Structure formats: C-alpha cells, structure tokens
Amino acid sequence: MTTDNLNNKATSEQEIIEIVAKQHDYFKSGATKSYQSRSDNLQKLKAALIKYETEMHVALKQDLGKPEFESYLSETGFTLHDLSTTLSKLKSWMKPKWRMTALLTQPGSSRIYYSPLGVNLIIAPYNYPVMLTFAPLIAAMAAGNTAVIKTSEMTPACSAIIRKIISETFAPEYIAYIQGEVNETTILLQQKFEHIFFTGSPRVGSIVMSAAAKNLTPVTLELGGKSPCIVHDDAKLDIAVNRIVSSKFLNAAQTCVAPDYVLVHKSLKETFLNKIKARIIKVYGKDASTSPDFARIVSDNHFQRICGLIDQKKVIVGGQSNAATRYIAPTVMRDVTLADKVMSDEIFGPVLPVLEYETLDEVYNIVDQLPHHPLACYLFSESKAVQQEIINTIQSGGACINNCIFHAGNHHLPFGGVGESGMGAYHGFDGFECFSHKKGVLKSASWMDNPLTYAPYGNKINLLRKFLK
Template identity: 40%
Template sequence: MNRFQPLLDRQREFFFGGASRSLAWRLDQLDRMERLLRENQQALCDALYQDFRKPPFEQLFEITVPLGVIGYYRKNLAELMAPQPVAIPKGLEATGNRGVVHKEPYGVTLVIGPFNAPILLLLDPAIAALAAGNTVVLKPANTTARVAALLAELVPRYFEPEAVAIVTGGREEIASLLELPFDFIFFTGSSAVGKVVMRAAAEHLTPVILELGGQNPTVVDETANLDIAVDRIAWGHNAISGQWCIAPGYVYVHRSIADDFIARLKRSLAAMYGTDPQQSPDFARMISAHDTERVASYILPGKVVHGGRVDVADRYVEPTVLYPSTWDDPAMQQEVFGPVLPVLPYDDFDAMVETVMRKPKSLAAYIFSKNQDHIDDFLGRVSFGGGCVNQTNLHCWIDSLPFGGVGYSGMGKYYGKAGFDALSNTKALLVGNPDTVLDVFPPYAGKDIAKNLSVFSE
C-alpha cells in the first residue's frame, strides 16, 4: 500500500463528515495560519536566509503577502460562500424557476510548493484551498531544507492532521503522493515537472492548477521613460537572484535607445547592489551549486556588458547583462531563472511583436512605453498569463488580479476571489416551482412543441 494512503484516507473521511463546509471551520483554519505566520515570523525569516541568503525585504514579503490574503478571505468569505443567483430565460423564470450557483469544496487538495518562495508559494494556495473548504496536504520544496524542516515542525502545532498535514522529502515522496487520487492538485514549479504532475493527475482525472514559468518578454520602446524602466527591470530581474517565475526573462529594446538603456541599466544595478554584489546584503544566492553552474553556462563572455563573475562555492552569479543577444544564444533557449539578462535590439516594432507572439506563452510580460498604439498592439497580440505596463512583477502582489499562466507557462488562476473560485467546484442549479406545470414530455402529438421549448430561449 502507498505509505501516504492513510493520510489521504484520514483527510477524506474528515471531509466527508462535512465540518469543512462551514464558515466557522474555514475562518478557524485561516486564524491558525495567521498565528503560525505571526508567531514564528523571525524563525521563518531566519530559515529563508539560511537556505539561500534571502534579504530582509524578500523574507518579509513571504510573510506579509499570505497575511494579506488571509485578511481578504476573512473579510469576504461569507459573501464568497453564499449561493449566487443567476439570470435564466424569462420564460422559465415566469413559470417559477430560478437559477443559482453554489460553490462547493473539491475535497483533499495536494499543494506542491517551489523553492524560490518556499513559504509564500506553498501557503498562498493552501490558504485559498482552506477558504474554499478543502483539506490540504502540503509538500514543501526539499531544496530549501531549513524552511521545509521548520514548516514540518510548525504545521502539526497549529493544525489538526485531518485538516492540514505536511509531507517532506524529495522526488520519491512526490512520486508516491502523485500516485494517489487527490481531489485537486496545485503545483508551482518548472514546466518539465508540471508535465509529470499533469500526467499523474490524468490517471485519476484530478483537476489541477499548474503555476509554471518560461522566458518572460520585456519591451522597451523609444518613447519609454528609461530611468523608470531600468530601475524596475533591474529589480524585477534580480530579486531572489533572478529565481522568480515572473522575472523579466529578456529585454527587447529599440535600437535607437539601446546604448542609453544599457548605460542606465548598469548604473541602476550598481546603485542597487554596489560594485561587488557578492557583498551586498540585498542580493540572494542561487539555490544550489548545480544551478549556479547552469546559469553560468549561459554567460557568453563576448556579450557581457555588465557583471559576469561567478563563485560556484558561494552559489553566486553576479547580476549580468548580455548585449547584443540573439535568439541563438544559450540564455534565450529556456527560462534563465538566474541573474543573467539578455538584451536584444529591435528596429521594427511590428516584426518584434510577431517574433514574441510565436514563442511559447509566458507566465508574465512587460512593456515600457508612452505609445498607446504600441501598448495595445503588444497586449492584443502576445498571449501571457499576466503582467504590467510601465512596471514589472508587482501584479503578483494584488489579490484582485487573478494570477496564473497560459499554455506552456501553466493553467488556472488564483489569488483572492479567483483563488476561491478555482479551488471550488461551481455547482449550477435550476430550482423549479414544485406546483407549476411545464409540459415538455412525450407523447408530443398534438402539442405545440415550439411554444413549450420557447421558455428556454426567451
């Protein structure tokens, strides 16, 4: 028997008991999660630093965002749970029928988190699942070992195992979990592993949300405010040492301003991280020596216009800018997921957008421009999960903006109401008047069939 089968059985039996469907139970789980975060904030931040030297701002970000999501659900949960009336054809309404939508929990939800935001991207989906009335099995990333160990210690303190449980380990544990018929799976990670998760889910027809990645395009046209653009791109690309699924993956800049853009970008990077970013308290480390070597292999010395230094033992890759890059370069063949930024010049906006449009769909995209025609053209033709205009990254902090990918970069959206809806089954109901006759039944001879059917379309 699968060693995690008893855990699944325990949570499923609890779910069948119906307690998780109540508003009181859901609010209690949110309160428990809030206490876990608030009462252990420093320990969680320390663990983030120990795993890969995450700087203080990025540490607190992982605490404050889930707390904000909890606040949203606490304020809005009763309304989200309430049955929602919907319009139906007037003919049916006139005969005493009404339409209503109920949101019901799926059941036992498996949440598999990534290493780059090992608290935020594990707990945010769990918070949405609990708000929707599901039970949760958490699987934190094993590469952030200290965070995983701390969460494995804390979760049983704050939650009953039939409500929220945690499983630690690596590939073997994930493989065993994926053999089981969970009611919903939420995975955040690479596209390659996302395919594995989806194949496993297909065996049980389990619905999934996949938060994946890809090369996120960024466009800077000749009308852009360059000082604004370079600061936001420099920070957006290099936060978490570039290990951010929504980080700008490459920049297309109009050739007429390319040299100026590069010069300002270099100044911005120096202002943020100093002349020796390895000593900066605000620059994180790569998650492993292997990933350090992987990202270092994308650096073409002849194209380095800033940075380029690597220290594998320290898991350090300097913030690096490559120019002029082309689609044949190693850094353009996949998501870099590190602090190496390819910059490509373009001459013709339409041709550039045509190129981007035909690449695999990304999780995010960004454009810096004051030309509304350019903005509209880019947004209208390029498919991506979400993004910003004259900004980077911040869209993923806002609970009113559904967050998620499309195509290669994932499927499904969450955050706020979108998260509640995604982790709930939409149960649509037509509620009929028990005393009103609606004759649509055989025998049909002698009946005005068209008149009877008209109630469905009027």
C-alpha cells in the same frame, strides 16, 4: 496538535496512504465546510505565521540568501496580507451567486453554489517556499477543503519550519505535511485526490499532469516561461530601468514572473544599456557579493546551469560568480540573438539578455519563436495604442504596463499561466474558485406547472421555437 514528521525521516508509502485515506474520511464528515470552521482555521494559520515569522526569515536567508526585506515583501508579508484579505472576504465569497434564469426554465431562480472539492495535494517549489506553499493552502482552506503539502527538498531550512507550523497547528487528517524527496512525491501522485496544485517547471508539470490523468484528477499548474520585457521608443527610460532592475534581480531572479529578457527599441538601446549598468552598480554596488540586498542561487546544479548561459564577450555589467557561496552577480548581456544559449529556455537566474527591435512585428516574431507561452509580458510605453496592441497580440498568463511582476502581488487579479506556462489561476477570489466546484442550481417554482415540455407534444414545437430562438 500532533508533532509527527518533525524529524528528518521521509514519510513512508504506508503513512502517505493512511494520511490521504484519513483526509477523505475527515472531509466526508463535513468538519471543514462551515464558515466558522474555515474562518477559525485560517485565524489559527495566521497566528502561527506571525509567531514564526522571524524563524521563516532566518530559514529563507539560510536556503536562498534572501534579505529580510525581500522575505517580508514576497513571502511572509505577502502571505499575511493574503490571509487578511481572505478572512475579510470569505463570508461574501461563500454566498451563492445569482444568475439569470432562461425563459424556458421559468418560473424559477438560479444560483451558483461554491462547494469544496475535497482532498487536495499542493506541491510547492523552492524559489518562494513560504508564499508558494501557503498561498494555495489559504485558498484551499477558505474553500472548505483538506490538503496534503509537499515542499521542495532544495530548501531544507524552509521545509523544516513549514513542517513545524503545519504539524503544530493542524491535525494531519485536515492539513498534513509530507516529508521526503522525489520518491515521496511520486507516491503522492499515485493517490486519489480531488485536485492537484503544482508550482514548478514545465518539465515536471507534464509529469504531474500525466500522473493526475490516471485518476482523472484535475490540476492547476503554475509553471514558467520566457517572459519578455518590451521597452518602446516612447518609454520613460529612468522609470523603466529602475523597475526592470528591481523586478529582475529580486531573489537573484529566481522568480517565475521575472522579466526573462528585454526587447529595447533600437533608438534607445545604447542609452538603456548605459542606464541599466549604472543602476545595477548604484543599487548593489560595484561588487554585489558584498551587498546585503542580493540573494543567492538555491543549489550547485542551478548555479552551474546559470553560469553556463553567460557569454562573457557580451557582458556589459556583472558576469562574476563564486561557486562556494553560489553567488552570481547581476549580469546584463548586450547584442543577444535567438541563437545565443541564454535564449534557449527560461533563465531563472540573475542574467538579463538585451535584444533590439525596430518594429512591433519584430517583437511578435521573437516572442513566437521562443519556447513556451510567456507567463508574463511587460511593456514600457506611454502610448495607449501600443499598450492595447501588445496586450491584444502577445498571449501571456498576465501582464504589466510600465511595471514588472507587480500584477502577481495584486490579490484582486487572477494569477496563472497560459499554454505551456500553466493552466488555472488563483489569488483572492480566483483562488477560492480554484479550489471550489461551481455548482449550478435551478430552483423551480411549484405554484404553477408549465406543461410545455410534457408529452404528448402535439404542435408544441412551434411554441418551443419561440422560447429557444
């Protein structure tokens, strides 16, 4: 396999144009479409990911300070499980799916055929650089496509190992890695793709969508939003606290589906605050900077931005930081209101604001006033009526009841946003569908000819009304 682009030199505009053109030609050759081709290439990717697992963990530690357990749980292990699931289901996913045939179009049969889209652009973010590069790539490959990959310049060690894996495993006319930063991404967005898959912020998502519109290119946008976590008055509080702390501070809260803020019922607020403070100290110690289980912020700019959201007068635990190591302690703020800066946008860092409520109407009002539809909504409650009401009332990309973020780890559920938190969904079969065109095919019988729709029409309209009523 080629080892092009294994240096740190940015990919030139001419190289990008040539790569995209070669991928179009390669796709038209039909080389990517058969089950055997898809399966063989997914197996090659799996072998490469296993081979370089340790190097990926080292890179994740270097770029984000990720503990090995978190790296395996949410990056390499997740990706390998995704690959295994895809390989085990691929043959059945590719089979045409039967649909009913309308009376007017009888005699005949109807099927949906899944055909690959073509050449795809996948733009990955910095927070889960391995998983959020390879998860959409696996779906694109399973659907029979080619793909161009662009990772974040903020995670250089991870980008280097991803580039190495792709360059050693695949020819660039099939899967290509583009080296570079914003300029190279801009050039990529000017090219003609059949689909663009972007994971990142709503701000950049709007730029991607605008660029894609010039070529009428469909997009999948996996964005963010302020995801609420509601702790109702009947919640099992110890379980709620354990799961909130675990999900919020995973990867130093640089997780798009992390609970962004907690809405706790007024009757439980003080107990909840005491328990969450104690839990954080138990999990990470009194000084989390010495914990081997707590990650770091990806860049100086993000470090400064997150620190600027902390109101020390409202901090009940945490609040410490170290610019030299980009460390921000797991922090909880109490008595937060919508006027606080921390509620102005998605936090994407280890700061957890806590607000109180008495009625569910107050919850809905708070959620509605915040920018962006939430990517996720979390509820801790034992009441089935409350559970159903929250799911039906709060519009969010996904949700968990009595847990946080784990819906994103279920390959059998679609994962995606709604409104400003994104469009389109993937994971498992939904990922296969995301990178496929669902082609409706009607096969009409030739053993008879139905003259109903043929001219001259005469008084056939009365019979037609019976078919179409």
